[in-house]
Structures are given as C-alpha cells and as structure tokens.
Amino acid sequence: MKVKIRGLVPTKMFPKITSLHTFVLAVLFLTTALTGRALPVSFRSEIAPLLLAQCQGCHGAEKAKGDYRVDSYTELMRAFEEKPPRVQAGKPAASLILQLLSSEEADDRMPQKSAPLGVGQIELVRRWIGEGASFDGDDPNAALVQVIPMRRHEPAPAKYPRPIPITALEFSPDGRELAASGLREITLWNPATGGLVRRIPNMARRTLALAWSPDGKQLVAAGGIPGELGEARVFDPDTGDLLAVAHRSGDVVLDVKYHSIGAMFAVADAENRIAIYNSADFSRRRLIDNHADWVLALAWSPDGKFLASASRDKTAKIFEAKSGEAISTYSGHRAEVFGVAFRADGQQVFSTGRDGKIHVWKAELADTTGKRFGAEKVAELGGLGRAMARPRMVADRLFTHADPGRVRQHDADSRKLLREFNGAGDWVQSLAHHAPGHRLATGGHDGRVLVWDTQTGKLLSEFVASPGR
Amino acid sequence: MSLSRFTLPVLLAAASAHAASRQVSFQHEILPVLTRQGCNAGTCHGSPSGKGGFALSLFAFDAAADYAVLTRDQLGRRVDLFTPSLSLILRKPSTALAHRGGLKLPRDSREYRILRDWIDQGARTDPPGTARCEGIEVTPGTAVVLRWPEPVQHLRVTARFEDGSQRDVTHLAKFTSSDEAIIKVDSGGRVAGRRRGQAAVMVRYLEHVAALPFTLVKPAPGFNWVVPSSANYIDTHVHAKLRELQFTPSGLCSDSEFLRRVHLDLTGMLPTATEAGMFLDDETSVKRARLIDTLLARPEHAVFWAQRWGDLLRVNPARLQAKGVQAMHRWLVDAMASNMPHDRFARALLTASGDTFTNAPANYFRAASSRDDALETTTQLFLGARLACAKCHNHPFDRWTQDHYYGMGAFFHRVQRATVDKKKGGKGEVLVGTASEGEVTHPRTGRTMAPWLPGRGEVSVPKGTDRRAVFADWLTRPDNPWFARAAVNRIWAYVMGRGIVVPVDDFRDSNPPVNGPLLEALARDFAEHGFDRGHLLRVILNSRTYQASSRSTPANAEDRQLFSHYQAHLLTAEQLLDAVCRVTGLAESFDGLPAGTRAIALPSPQMNHAFLKTFGQPSRDTACTCERGSGPQLAQALEFLSGDLVHSKLESGDNRFRKALAAGKSDHEIVDELYLAALSRLPSTEERESARRHIAKSDNRAAALADVCWAILNTNEFVFQH
Structure with missing residues (x-):
C-alpha cells in the first residue's frame, strides 16, 4: 500500500462543523429554529466551552488578570472585595461581564486585543444571565473542562484524502x-x-x-x-x-x-x-x-x-x-x-x-x-x-x-x-x-x-x- | 439583495479556489507573512526562548528550523492538514482561541488566506530548485521629498530572483517607519507625512532590507530665505538642508558664548577670568580663528581628548590593571598631542602585539578579551556599525548577516592573549600575539569562514601574514566609505552636541544621516587631508554653524537635528567638576593621584566619587559612547542645590571669594570675578545690582557672597554648554 499522495484534494469532504462553539451555536440555531422558542441556555454545554476557549487563557488559575478567574462556575460568580460580582444573575444589563464583552471601545472590550465575540455568542451569555445564570452540573467548583459534557466525536472519513502523520x-x-x-x-x-x-x-x-x-x-x-x-x-x-x-x-x-x-x-x-x-x-x-x-x-x-x-x-x-x-x-x-x-x-x-x-x-x-x-x-x-x-x-x-x-x-x-x-x-x-x-x-x-x-x-x-x- | 448575498460567497469561493491552484511558497510567502504580521518579532515568538513554547527564528533567518517548528515539532500540533482552519497557527492569531499576543491575523485578511492555502496544499517546503530571492528593489528608489498638502507616497517592493524573474512582493513585505511622529507607513506600503522633518522607511522581505529616506516639507508661514553668510562648506550644506525644510538659521553667538563653548570643547575647561577678560577686550576680527588655533596647541587639549578615547577603549584598571591604564593614558595623550593621523591611530591599535605594560596599544586586545569582543568593538569604533545582533541571527534592522559576522571575525580569531602572572614571574601583564593558524566555524551552518570584508567579499590572506594587518589596510584606505564617516561623525557630535548620524556609532540604511551631503563632504575632506583630526576640528569650529547662537528663533525652534541653532548640552561630569573647582578656586583631590589633578586628566574613572557618578562618568565597561550618561536627572539638580561637594567648597575658608575678601577687594570686583570665572562674561547691570543688594542686606559678607556664588552655580548657563 505504498501510495503517492498528490493531485486534487477535496477539502470540503468533512462536515464543516468541527470547532466546539460553532457546533454549539449551530445546535442552538437549530433548536431555536425548530421549536420557535429557545431552550434554556446550558452552562455546561454552551457557556463553559465559550469561557474555556476565549477567556480562561488570561483569567485562569495560572494567570488571573484583574484578579478575576473564570475557570470554574464558582470562580466566575465570585464577588471581588467590595465590588459586585461580574455576573448578576437575572440582570444582564447590570452584569459587568456583559458590558465588557459588548463594549464598543476596543480598549475596554473583552477579550482584549482580540476580535470581538460574535453577536450570537454575546446573545447566548445575555440569555444565560437573564435566565438566572444557573449551574446545570454536579460540582460548581469543578474546572470548566470537567464540566463540559463528554463529547461524541465526529466519525472518521471512510477514505483519507491524504496520509495522516503517525503520532502514536x-x-x-x-x-x-x-x-x-x-x-x-x-x-x-x-x-x-x-x-x-x-x-x-x-x-x-x-x-x-x-x-x-x-x-x-x-x-x-x-x-x-x-x-x-x-x-x-x-x-x-x-x-x-x-x-x-x-x-x-x-x-x-x-x-x-x-x-x-x-x-x-x-x-x-x-x-x-x-x-x-x-x-x-x-x-x-x-x-x-x-x-x-x-x-x-x-x-x-x-x-x-x-x-x-x-x-x-x-x-x-x-x-x-x-x-x-x-x-x-x-x-x-x-x-x-x-x-x-x-x-x-x-x-x-x-x-x-x-x-x-x-x-x-x-x-x-x-x-x-x-x-x-x-x-x-x-x-x-x-x-x-x-x-x-x-x-x-x-x-x-x-x-x-x-x-x-x-x-x-x-x-x-x-x-x-x-x-x-x-x-x-x-x-x-x-x-x-x-x-x-x-x-x-x-x-x-x-x-x-x-x-x-x-x-x-x-x-x-x-x-x-x-x-x- | 438576495442575489448579492449569494454571489459574494460564490465569488470568494472561486477566488480561493484560484489561489489554491498555485503552490504557495514557504520560503517566499509564508516566512515573509510571519515577519509581516509580527509573529517572529523579538518581543514575540522570535525571542530566543519563544513565547508559550512556540519559538520561531527572529525575522525568519533560519527557514529550516521554522519549517520544522511549524509542521513537525510537538507532534505537528500547529498545523491541521485535514481541516486547515483548525490549525493552531490560524486559530490563535485570529483569536478563535485565546492568544496572548492578540489579534494578529484577522480571518478575512490576505495573510490568513495565504497561510490557510499553504496548509491546505500540505504545508510543504518549496520544490528543490526553487529560485532564491537575491534582493529587493523599492520604488521609488531614491530619496523622496513629500510636500503638503499631499505628503503621500505609495511604495512598491519588487523581489529579484536568481533565475532572473521578478515579482511584486509589496503585499508580503514589512514596512517600518524610523520615526512615527514624522511619517507613518501602513502595511500596504502607503507612506503619509505627519509633520516636517526627515525619517526613513525600512522595508524588509526575508533577509533583504532596504531603507528609503524621506524629507517632509511643510510650508512654514512667512518663510523667506535670506542667504546667510557661509564660512566654509559646512555652512553651505547645512543651509541647503535648512532651506529645503524651510528653517532659518539663528545668528552668531556672542564672543563670551563662543569663548566658553570652544574652551570646553577643546580643553574641557572653562577659560580663566583673565583669559576671558583678554578675549573679550580683543578687537581684532580674526580673534575666534586665532583662539581655535591656540587651544588646539594646548596640552590640555590632548589630555581632554585622550579622556574621550579612554572611555571608548575601556581604559580602566579592572581590565588593564593600573600599569596598563598608565601606559594607555600616556600613549593616548601623546597621540592627541602629536595629532596622530586617525588612520595611523587605528592601525596602531588594531595590529598591536607584545607586552601591555610596555607597548600600550596592545591593551586594545586586552580590553577586547575575545574574538567576538574585538570584532564588535572594532566595527563599532571604526566603522560605526553595531554588529553584535548578527552574532546570533541576521541583524534585524540592517544588512549585516551572521555570515558577515563570522567572516569578519576571522580577522581577529588568531589573536592570542597570555597573562604573565606572579607564578610566571610577571606582574599581571598580558602578552598579545597572533597564532599562525585557526579558523572560525559558523555556529549554525558549521562552515569554515574565510575572512570577509564589506564591499570586498572573501579575501585570501597569504600564509604568515597577520590577518589584522590586512583588515587595517582595508579599513584605512582613503576610499573606505565607512572609516572616515564614522570618525567625522564622532568628532562632529563631540563639539556639536549631536551627531549627523545618531547614535554616533549606529550607521544603518534604516538610520540615515540627517544631512548626507554634509557627512560626505566632511568625510572626503578628512580623508583628503590624511585623516588629520586637527584640520577637521579647525574646519568645524570655524564654521558659522558651530558658532551659531544656542537661542532658537520662531523660524527654527521646531528643529532639533539640522543644526539651525546650537544644541545646548550639559557639561560632562569631569568638565563640571573642574568648572566648580575653577569657580571656587579649590582643587579636588583624587585617590592616589597628585594634588591638583583635574578631573578631565584622570587616567581612569574614579569609581567612588559621588559627584562624578551622579553626572554620568562612565565606568568604561563598553566601547559605546552611550555609556556616558547625558540626560539631566533630578539627582544632578539636588547635587547642586544641596550636595556635599558644592556645599563644602562654598564653606571653605580658602575659596576664591573669601581669599578676595581677605585681599581687600570690593563686592563689585568679587562679583565680576565670579561671573567671569563661571560664565565667561561680566554680570549685567541688573545682576550686579541684585548681588549688591543681597550683600548689603546681610551682616555677613562672606556668607552673602557664598549665596551669590551658589546662585551662579545653579544657573543653567553654568551647567550647560551653550
């Protein structure tokens, strides 16, 4: 099975939805579209993946900018000294986190020095806070990655378009x-x-x-x-x-x-x-x-x-x-x-x-x-x-x-x-x-x-x- | 509406399919994109240890290593061959995943597409035999003058390949402005002026660097050029530049200003009150030129300029031992006193051998204790080029490559240094000599490096010839463009307070001279006169430009670099200490040196002298002029307001004004004497009157005079050269 690998490679062979949050958004979109009314936003499967990909790099256990961490539900909701918590359950407009995510000023906006979150992503956070910012997992102290539901990974292609590097x-x-x-x-x-x-x-x-x-x-x-x-x-x-x-x-x-x-x-x-x-x-x-x-x-x-x-x-x-x-x-x-x-x-x-x-x-x-x-x-x-x-x-x-x-x-x-x-x-x-x-x-x-x-x-x-x- | 919504993605898809049909070149597209987006900058992944475990070579100088890191390292984690957009090198800089470096590669950018297409095609290296890029050309190719109201220029960058082909690489090149306050350049090569002045735009594509000088002319309201008089060619060149940028030169400085300025520049000392009085009373028209000649011949001149070279040659006991310091100091003073031509001076140092205690120039290679040190020192001192960067990677802002570094290093590789310590019957002297063999190995390629010279290429040196002599021959040839320029710029900066190239030892295309023709003319004159330092000083000091007032006018206040008026600067630490001693009439004493030794005559720095340290006396650890602190600092102001040294001299019973009091002089006489000694001028009527009133009010004349003296020492007029 010695193979020469060249020639035209069809790149659109795989499902387009591969990254976690686009997948989440697609699911959200589908459920909204099908039911006409959205299901409650899930912290585990919708908010946690977003925090993990976009926020935890600077607001995690390793590096907690502004003394703020988001690496678990408890940390996310924590009040810091006299300041009110960044997330105010049920009050999206009063929640600092949402103000920072949707700020027009690039200097204030989170994530810093990054492209702003998509409109759909910000809306998701707004709805979750509005619905009470609740935790739908077992342990609110658990790291985000432990909280996110176990995934069923996409099936592999029947035939590989090119040889895969053998890393194991x-x-x-x-x-x-x-x-x-x-x-x-x-x-x-x-x-x-x-x-x-x-x-x-x-x-x-x-x-x-x-x-x-x-x-x-x-x-x-x-x-x-x-x-x-x-x-x-x-x-x-x-x-x-x-x-x-x-x-x-x-x-x-x-x-x-x-x-x-x-x-x-x-x-x-x-x-x-x-x-x-x-x-x-x-x-x-x-x-x-x-x-x-x-x-x-x-x-x-x-x-x-x-x-x-x-x-x-x-x-x-x-x-x-x-x-x-x-x-x-x-x-x-x-x-x-x-x-x-x-x-x-x-x-x-x-x-x-x-x-x-x-x-x-x-x-x-x-x-x-x-x-x-x-x-x-x-x-x-x-x-x-x-x-x-x-x-x-x-x-x-x-x-x-x-x-x-x-x-x-x-x-x-x-x-x-x-x-x-x-x-x-x-x-x-x-x-x-x-x-x-x-x-x-x-x-x-x-x-x-x-x-x-x-x-x-x-x-x-x-x-x-x-x-x- | 609905139609356009559908056509756009289709068009984009078609465009991307088209782009993907051509193989993206790793060398010629991917590496330049990494540089252009800042990925491999020294502050990011181009730093020696990288960032976040991801290290690229600085500005992509090591293509093979970068390729391995991008595609193979860490089990190939950074590229995803199956879904290119999931590659870490796309997701992170486009901030789809958190990226500490921020948004560097927007998803809709052309650079993103280039990287993605390359991964889509298998993230391959270029096929063997791909033509190498030989160089770039930037259009327009010559110095550009931009004028308001449209100070805008679009640059185009063309790469030349070894197969003779050419390609527009404007979209792959990196553009940088040398001065963002004067010009801005965007990633598309559009240059826009912001204010009047001169700046350069540097263009980088792979290891090829080009720099384009820009002059920005903004019509100055009411500008009217009245041809000023010129003393010599210096003024002609300075005036031409001023006229182009619409600045008017200031008038000449006063006699007392000139007197003080030229004394400080040539002897490092203030004129005495007697000298000042005589010069001011002299009525002849050529008295300034005559004073210059007189001062050039004074022994203090040799001593003061020997100190300047002592700084650069690192004459300090930690490196050379006390005996070496003494030998070197004497040799430098002699060289200055005899006005040794600069080519002979350089050659003497660069080819020196023997015992550092008895053959002073050999200390050059004692201070420069390794091959790399000798190379970096020599190029910085005599070529005005900072090569140290090129030791580990190609120079980020210049043409110097690692090959050049080790090729030139071959000239100094065979220098041997043997210390003769007590055990060997010596006193710690070093014997400098050369070995008959030994070659430099390039640390990255492992190649043996033949001696290489700028503008000449590889040179073969016959067996038995000291390679340093070959280097010195090349260096001091009258047609060597670097040697004379570096020397005249240094001398110019010493007396003008600012170089034509700043920093004085950092000549680069990307750091062009503020007045190129002036630099060329000075260099030519210097070379044609046998590298005669005295001649050059005479020409500069006699120019109207040197003798211009330090007071700016509304028509030139904005200018700080073109020499429209004299740039006032702080006296050096040693000058200032001597000046305080001179005004108070009290000598300073230094450890282990005879009483009466002046600070400018110190053979090596006085490390424990607080006053000298505060005012920036260098410890002579590097061959860089920048080691001498020159910026004003709070500690310096405090030193004069309430420091021990000034205070004790004012309180001393033996100081100038107390002695004058004892001799029965009048307040008037004593105040005049203090002004002449400190400022080389008599007090104005108001100054005299306010001093008189202050003394009259006090019941202690000596204390009141101490106040007057203290006030004079605390003026800018005293601490600055102007």
Missing part, C-alpha cells in the same frame, strides 16, 4: 496488531502485511499516545484538539466500545503508560499534570501537579513503584507512585526534555531532549522520604543532530531513540550504538517496540509505518497507515 503507535501485547493514530479514530493494522484490521471510532481529533493493558483488554488513547481539549479515552480494542473518558484537560494529553502489572495507567498532559488512574473503575488514584510546563512523556520503573517524567520545563523527574512525591529532579539537559526510560534494572534513567543528547543519570530510588535532590549524571551521548521530534525510548534490553528520519538502537549497559534503522523519509513521530517478537515499528510524519526485525535489522513491512491510501 503501539503493538498489542501478543504482537499481532499494531494500533495507530488516525483522524478522530484509532486504526489497527496487521504489522506483517500492512493490512487494516479494524477501526475504533469516537476518538478525539488527534491521538498522541497509545497504551495497551498487559492483558490486551484495554487500549488507552491520549490526545485531543490542540489548544482546546485533552482526553484520555479507554476502549475495548476488540469491540471498539468506549469504556471511559478517564482524563480531561484544556489542552492535549501527551502521553499514557500502562503499569506493568496492569492495575493502573498514568497520563501526562499539556496542563503540566500527571495523573494515575485505576484500570478497574477508571477512578483517579493520584494527581501530580509538580512540573512547571507540559509533561511530554512518562515511564514506569521496572518494579512499578516509580514514575519518571519528561517535561518542557527542562527537567526530568522521578515520582513515587504511591505518594505522588517527587523524589528526584534531573536538569542536565538545560533544554526541553522529550523522553524518559528506565534501564531494566531500574538503577539508571535515560532521557533525551532538545539539546540533541541522551543523558544517563542515576535513578536514586532508595530515597522515598520525599526529599528532593538533583540527580547525578552518569554519561552523555551526543550526535543526535537537531532532534526536534519527540523520541520514544524503549528500555528493555535495548534502547532506541528517534530523531528526524533516523532511529537508533543503543545497548543500555555499554551505551554503544548497536544498529540504525534508516528508511523513514520524514520525521519519525512515534516508535513501538514488541520485545518478545523482536519487532520495532516507526511511524512517520508522512504517514508511513515501517516494521523492522530488531535482531537482524531487516525491514519487514512498510505501509501507509491511513484507510483508503
């Missing part, structure tokens, strides 16, 4: 299937033949990481819509049923890693958080809000007691899973850290970053008192070039790293370069490794998946993992 790739535990990122779906492929096996719909627009449970009964897909939504969805890989939306955030979820025993999995998101979920009921065991920037990658220690993280805040850290305490911080990259992996004995950690180097440092897992210290560097391997893609490292008996177009295998003990897998014509955006079967798969930005035998270095199959290409 993972072998099933038995090695017979290869799950890949699709457009609003997960696609499952036969790694030997490149044949499409199955499609799992109802995933968010982009999938950035995949993880199978060790028993193969669950497949967790992390991703979202950049700048808008992050989700970790759990599917039954056989039936394609959605089992849960385990994690949600205001920007994408960047990584997910299943615990080796299988009782839990951990996710990392672009709101700088790490969360650990029970795989039995998808309840949250632990939320770790320790990094100062996006958490790009995670790795469990071989004994399953520790979790290593790589972050855009230029550090890699190790946390004790049980307590969520940070026990070690490594800042030797002095640049964004893209990936982390434990050596098989759990004594050392490998990390890669935008500095184009692999750093090897001591894991220091003995200290679980919660005392933080800088981890000690053991070695540094250079020569990765101007690596920008996120590498995926798999540290079993081998250790691999991807930078634009090239995949390398290092020996974890001697740190010698064992092999190179060169065949990807574009950036490698994802790596999957199946240790028992000695298989390595790479997913390219150009949509191509290459499957290799790690013992011989032979290329076994090559296909474009996009249905219809």
